[in-house]
Amino acid sequence: MSPRPGFILEVDKSTPPTLFWHGEGFRLERLPTGSRVIYPPEAQPPLKDPLTAIYSALENPVGDSSPLSSLLFPDMRLTIAFDDLSLPLPSMQSPDVRQLVIEQVLDLAASKGVDDVVLVAALALHRRMTETELRHILGDRVYDSFAKMGRLTQHDAEDPSNLIHLGLTDKGEDVEINKRAATSDLLIYVNVNLVSMDGGHKSVATGLASYKSLRHHHNVKTMVHSKSFMDRDNSQLHSSNWRMGRLIKDAGVKIFQIETTLNTNTFPDSFSFLQKREWEWNIRDRAAFVASSTALQKSPPWLSRKVLHSIRSPYQLTGVTAGEVEAVHDVTIKNVYKQQLVEVHGQTDILTMGLPYIGPYNVNSIMNPVLVYCLGLGYFFNMYRGVPLVRKGGVLILSHPTRREFDPTFHPSYIDFFDNVLADTTNPLEIESKYENAFATDPWYIHLYRTGHAYHGVHPFYMWYWGAHALDHLGAVIILGGDPKTVHRLGFMSATTMSDALEMAQNVVGPDPTLTHLHSPPLLMADVKA
Amino acid sequence: MDYKPEKLKKLLSSSMPGFPFKAPNWPSTVSRTPKQSKLGADYNTDWSRRYPVRMVRALFVDGVTRPLIKTLIPPTVHGEDRINDAPVPAIFAANHSSHLDTPLLASHIPIKYRHKTVIGAGADYFFDRTWKAALWSGLAGAIPIERSRVNRRSAELAESLLNDGWSLIIFPEGGRTPDGFAQTFKPAIFQLAKKANVPVIPVYIKGTYDALGKNSRTFRPGPTSINFGFPLYLGESENVRAFTQRIQKAVDQLCYELETDWWTARTAAAKESIPELVGPEIKGWRDEWNRTRSKAIKPAGASRWPKGE
Numbered sequence: 001m002s003p004r005p006g007f008i009l010e011v012d013k014s015t016p017p018t019l020f021w022h023g024e025g026f027r028l029e030r031l032p033t034g035s036r037v038i039y040p041p042e043a044q045p046p047l048k049d050p051l052t053a054i055y056s057a058l059e060n061p062v063g064d065s066s067p068l069s070s071l072l073f074p075d076m077r078l079t080i081a082f083d084d085l086s087l088p089l090p091s092m093q094s095p096d097v098r099q100l101v102i103e104q105v106l107d108l109a110a111s112k113g114v115d116d117v118v119l120v121a122a123l124a125l126h127r128r129m130t131e132t133e134l135r136h137i138l139g140d141r142v143y144d145s146f147a148k149m150g151r152l153t154q155h156d157a158e159d160p161s162n163l164i165h166l167g168l169t170d171k172g173e174d175v176e177i178n179k180r181a182a183t184s185d186l187l188i189y190v191n192v193n194l195v196s197m198d199g200g201h202k203s204v205a206t207g208l209a210s211y212k213s214l215r216h217h218h219n220v221k222t223m224v225h226s227k228s229f230m231d232r233d234n235s236q237l238h239s240s241n242w243r244m245g246r247l248i249k250d251a252g253v254k255i256f257q258i259e260t261t262l263n264t265n266t267f268p269d270s271f272s273f274l275q276k277r278e279w280e281w282n283i284r285d286r287a288a289f290v291a292s293s294t295a296l297q298k299s300p301p302w303l304s305r306k307v308l309h310s311i312r313s314p315y316q317l318t319g320v321t322a323g324e325v326e327a328v329h330d331v332t333i334k335n336v337y338k339q340q341l342v343e344v345h346g347q348t349d350i351l352t353m354g355l356p357y358i359g360p361y362n363v364n365s366i367m368n369p370v371l372v373y374c375l376g377l378g379y380f381f382n383m384y385r386g387v388p389l390v391r392k393g394g395v396l397i398l399s400h401p402t403r404r405e406f407d408p409t410f411h412p413s414y415i416d417f418f419d420n421v422l423a424d425t426t427n428p429l430e431i432e433s434k435y436e437n438a439f440a441t442d443p444w445y446i447h448l449y450r451t452g453h454a455y456h457g458v459h460p461f462y463m464w465y466w467g468a469h470a471l472d473h474l475g476a477v478i479i480l481g482g483d484p485k486t487v488h489r490l491g492f493m494s495a496t497t498m499s500d501a502l503e504m505a506q507n508v509v510g511p512d513p514t515l516t517h518l519h520s521p522p523l524l525m526a527d528v529k530a
Numbered sequence: 531m532d533y534k535p536e537k538l539k540k541l542l543s544s545s546m547p548g549f550p551f552k553a554p555n556w557p558s559t560v561s562r563t564p565k566q567s568k569l570g571a572d573y574n575t576d577w578s579r580r581y582p583v584r585m586v587r588a589l590f591v592d593g594v595t596r597p598l599i600k601t602l603i604p605p606t607v608h609g610e611d612r613i614n615d616a617p618v619p620a621i622f623a624a625n626h627s628s629h630l631d632t633p634l635l636a637s638h639i640p641i642k643y644r645h646k647t648v649i650g651a652g653a654d655y656f657f658d659r660t661w662k663a664a665l666w667s668g669l670a671g672a673i674p675i676e677r678s679r680v681n682r683r684s685a686e687l688a689e690s691l692l693n694d695g696w697s698l699i700i701f702p703e704g705g706r707t708p709d710g711f712a713q714t715f716k717p718a719i720f721q722l723a724k725k726a727n728v729p730v731i732p733v734y735i736k737g738t739y740d741a742l743g744k745n746s747r748t749f750r751p752g753p754t755s756i757n758f759g760f761p762l763y764l765g766e767s768e769n770v771r772a773f774t775q776r777i778q779k780a781v782d783q784l785c786y787e788l789e790t791d792w793w794t795a796r797t798a799a800a801k802e803s804i805p806e807l808v809g810p811e812i813k814g815w816r817d818e819w820n821r822t823r824s825k826a827i828k829p830a831g832a833s834r835w836p837k838g839e
Binding site for chain 2: 286
């Protein structure tokens with residue numbers, strides 16, 4: 001049976017309460033009659049034989065590219081870059097799709113007698129991964145073969161000795177990327193395309209770039225004009241990355257891009273209720289919901305987090321394409337849209353969404369308030385094509401506990417950002433002009449980024465910019481169930497109950513508002529026709 | 531006391547917690563796609579043939595069913611010598627008078643068949659509820675057989691099990707006799723014997739109708755008999771009608787043998803003068819009248835549970 005497409009439910013009196021993620025827990029909320037709930041499409045069927053599909057993709061590349069085996073020769077410098085653990089979310093069950101791809105690439109390289117092979121984790125300004133995390137992504141065989149010999153590296157955007165400036169784009173943007181990657185005879189990039197924002201030229205131009213290069217598109221102006229950054233054709237973030245990617249190509253860097261897409265089998269069977277429509281929950285689903293939500297609610301947050309972060313997703317490969325970057329990405333995007341797109345007619349006055357315990361930047365860590373902001377206003381708000389789901393001046397209601405909790409190892413600069421910067425202003429432009437440089441060039445943050453497992457000092461700023469388009473568009477943001485003090489620091493309102501939140505929202509959008517709920521998991525992208 | 535179930539129901543529902551503690555309502559704005567049936571002929575009985583379940587069933591059949599049957603309706607088994615050399619698997623085709631036929635036969639067929647045998651049971655009757663389906667397939671090793679229409683799934687399941695070495699107990703009449711007379715055998719057995727290339731062992735069961743007939747409200751313990759016949763192989767040119775009739779005649783002969791003796795039955799068979807088990811054909815309203823006897827209006831105060839004569 002083919003998977004069911006996305007679905008828009010019109011809430012009536014008989015509709016059961018709707019599931020909301022609420023950080024490390026869930027909420028069941030009864031939405032007003034007439035509200036819309038957008039349900040994601042069901043998971044696409046996986047490729048029957050992933051290994052053969054990967055081999056076939058390597059040997060039958062798309063675009064202007066030769067088969068991988070013909071690009072490999074004995075004395076070459078080969079660099080294999082790969083996406084870090086911010087993808088997919090949650091981390092997938094072993095074997096990770098990157099391991100499957102990289103093992104086949106290395107098999108080919110070994111058969112062609114290539115000795116000089118280096119693996120680079122494309123971190124950009126993300127934190128360095130731990131050995132356990134690298135082993136999970138690459139598998140023990142790859143890790144043990146390369147890590148000991150120093151041939152498994154993590155991109156360092158602050159290492160001047162391993163960065164190379166390739167020039168300026170026609171818009172004056174610096175293109176500075178990993179030197180080893182840029183000076184190799186072949187750079188193979190292995191990607192996981194979880195959402196439509198990922199992949200394409202963004203893989204190399206962002207993943208292997210320096211701060212000097214990244215600041216040209218990770219800034220308030222670009223973000224406000226990326227409508228949305230999940231829609232490549234209307235995203236200035238992507239336009240900038242595409243300009244940089246083409247410059248990288250013109251500079252002679254030969255890239256063989258391998259992009260993979262996954263279906264939306266996000267949670268294992270024990271949490272299957274998360275992926276079902278509420279009225280289709282059977283007794284097992286209801287029992288699992290009651291048991292898990294009660295246990296998570298009664299547990300201290302650190303324990304709930306530990307349990308939830310130990311979940312491995314049963315994602316399955318739905319597509320793998322290799323070859324020239326742009327041609328590959330066109331195929332990938334079609335696959336992503338096929339899995340995630342839901343057609344929606346008309347905007348709404350109030351948009352509601354539940355935020356989960358995990359986002360791209362807190363894998364195995366705490367979802368701090370700045371990341372809550374980024375996940376809601378940056379990621380989920382931007383899961384649209386066309387026009388935003390919520391009208392200009394509308395209200396966004398997010399469900400999340402939003403505690404003032406930080407991980408000092410992974411997110412040290414976030415703490416200062418929250419305590420000092422947000423105490424002064426929440427205006428992205430003001431934050432950018434007044435504070436960014438100091439955080440970006442702070443030697444202590446740079447030291448922690450380069451030698452520890454800390455995100456770069458500028459990272460919380462980028463998180464704030466990711467929400468700039470939503471901040472510009474929305475009339476108000478309400479965090480349902482959020483810690484009032486923390487929420488106010490973010491510049492938002494907090495509400496204890498959904499009815500309180502709706503009453504507060506009506507003060508902004510007027511009486512009898514329309515309401516739409518973005519139901520997740522799994523992820524969906526709204527194709528909104530105004 | 532004035533008992534109003536609606537009142538009680540309302541009171542209970544108001545004090546009961548809602549979703550997720552109770553089943554969700556189906557939103558009226560969502561069209562309901564017909565649920566794919568997992569009961570009846572579609573019920574999946576694979577689990578009941580896994581080793582742990584088989585072991586529990588074997589213990590149950592030998593440790594509970596067999597002693598209970600021996601106590602309540604002690605059977606005398608005849609003709610076991612006729613099937614000593616019969617191959618495994620085989621199809622056991624028996625007359626059907628009572629629900630007791632199944633446990634009686636399942637617990638008294640020779641040991642070489644007993645723990646690797648499935649029982650063809652009416653999909654509409656034994657597999658119409660999840661608990662019933664689980665009970666019958668788990669404890670009796672039943673598989674669903676569609677009685678009212680031809681069902682490919684039923685036939686394919688039985689065939690694949692025969693091919694896997696499972697024997698099959700089947701009641702070719704398609705249901706219990708309503709009046710003590712046998713009903714004409716249905717021809718489905720022919721296809722099974724042909725496709726799986728296995729013999730059919732005719733069986734006559736005596737005494738279970740008196741103990742607990744179809745319309746009986748009282749269980750009357752008493753002696754029973756089982757008579758196994760020689761295995762019947764499908765002839766090369768034999769058609770469905772001829773083979774089905776041969777099986778039915780073999781059962782008739784087994785019955786006559788119990789009523790008289792082996793020699794009398796043999797000589798009667800040679801003269802083709804064995805009385806048929808199938809009763810005289812009743813035309814018109816009496817046929818239906820007999821069939822619907824169970825729907826007759828009960829005398830006032832009749833309890834469902836038999837209180838004895």
